[in-house]
Amino acid sequence: MAGVGGGNDFQWCFSQVKGAIDEDVAEADIISTVEFNYSGDLLATGDKGGRVVIFQREQEGNNRSHSRGEYNVYSTFQSHEPEFDYLKSLEIEEKINKIRWLPQQNAAHFLLSTNDKTIKLWKISERDKRAEGYNLKDENGRLRDPFRITSLRVPVLKPMDLMVEASPRRIFANAHTYHINSISVNSDHETYLSADDLRINLWHLEITDRSFNIVDIKPANMEELTEVITAAECHPNQCNVFVYSSSKGTIRLCDMRASALCDRHSKFFEEPEDPSSRSFFSEIISSISDVKFSHSGRYMMTRDYLSVKVWDLNMESRPVETYQVHEYLRSKLCSLYENDCIFDKFECCWNGSDNAIMTGSYNNFFRMFDRNTRRDITLEASRESSKPRAILKPRKVCTGGKRKKDEISVDSLDFNKKILHTAWHPKENIIAVAATNNLYIFQDKIN
């Protein structure tokens, strides 16, 4: 079956894999977020150890038509550290929950990274020149005796080996009682929102000591708590609009022009449930783990445990498209509840032209759906198919009795190999897939 996401004549190939090969995975090395920047030249990852690694795409100097620039390490830094809130007796993980890039405005790159409690704005800048010939200090930086200076000279800029520096420019702290699950940069490039389980705050990128609370769903009596906020995102071109999803499978679209506190939604998206199919698991598997606007801003996509749904913002009653990710897990819900896998939070993403979507699954499988042809494909991120430019073979999970050759049965799936985080290059067919502690990069191959 041909690939998905750009036509019938292309297939996905292995490009690169980053990370350690050894079986023993340190918890800190587990990748927790992956994000391309607006141009796709930079790819950032965050991990459970609070570290950020940024890869940069090589400039395509050689004009080889079938090769693409590779991603190499550009910068790495410790973004967050573990903390302990003594007042609340609360352990704060350093795990990076989300990274979001700011649009580039000058030579430096900016990104927001967040853990459960604190958001930080990082500036990543290059230094390739150094001033030499200072008057007041010598080559080693030691101060010279001012009385010994008899002449003045103008320092000269000399080239030096490229150094990439990351520095925290803003720290947005103490605004979230609950755990931050999302951050989203607004299209006005001045503000951004941060969402935790019960509240959403709006920040100005320049101001760290204040933020506006725009959504608060905390009930007066916590015993009445029935749902939490699971994800939130700003509209890609309407700076007054944002959406947030809930653990009950609903999405609310809010307009900040309507009121200061957006507790009352402008639109409410919910698919009616078939009452005959209601079970103990219904609410849990309907919980939305990710919500993403299409680049056009006309649609949004939500991910729940078993499916991905595409919604037209003009129609609240039901999604316009539903794609089954791993329907065969429906008969495994009991054990998935027992091993907590049913609470795994999968993300989803659009391709640059919004005609394809991608999401992860178990056994290091990930799925892609072509919205136009309705074809879907299952691929695997594995070291075994990691020869350069090796074409990825489609995978199939067999549900019935007879297992065909090359198929894998549901019971043989490795539920510890989860692909929760994936990212699609904003313009090209290049995807980044995080498989526990390894980052895979795949590219298309035009036949």
Place this chain on the structure above:
Amino acid sequence: MSSENQETETQQESGEEKQDTQEKESNPVKAEEAKLKAKYPNLGQKPGGSDFLMKRLQKGQKYFDSGDYNMAKAKMKNKQLPTAGPDKNLVTGDHIPTPQDLPQRKSSLVTSKLAG
């Protein structure tokens, strides 16, 4: 090529039995539900309700009594104290935490292996 034929065959089959499979659709989930209730008869009446949400909100909560801890540290030299239960993270109530029980908190100052 042959695999494509096999795929279309299965599609035709499921087309005929569509009604049947739709009826069976809710059954696997109901069967799973029955399995779960059989294993855990006391499972809450509100699935995915308050209990589960409260647990989510309280993630990271550690209970620690510095008074008990210091008393235990002082007494440790003299007599043996009750050892930690299976869940080392849940230190509360009448179990006195000893220095060994407290989970180690250290930041990873090692460079990520992705950058290696």
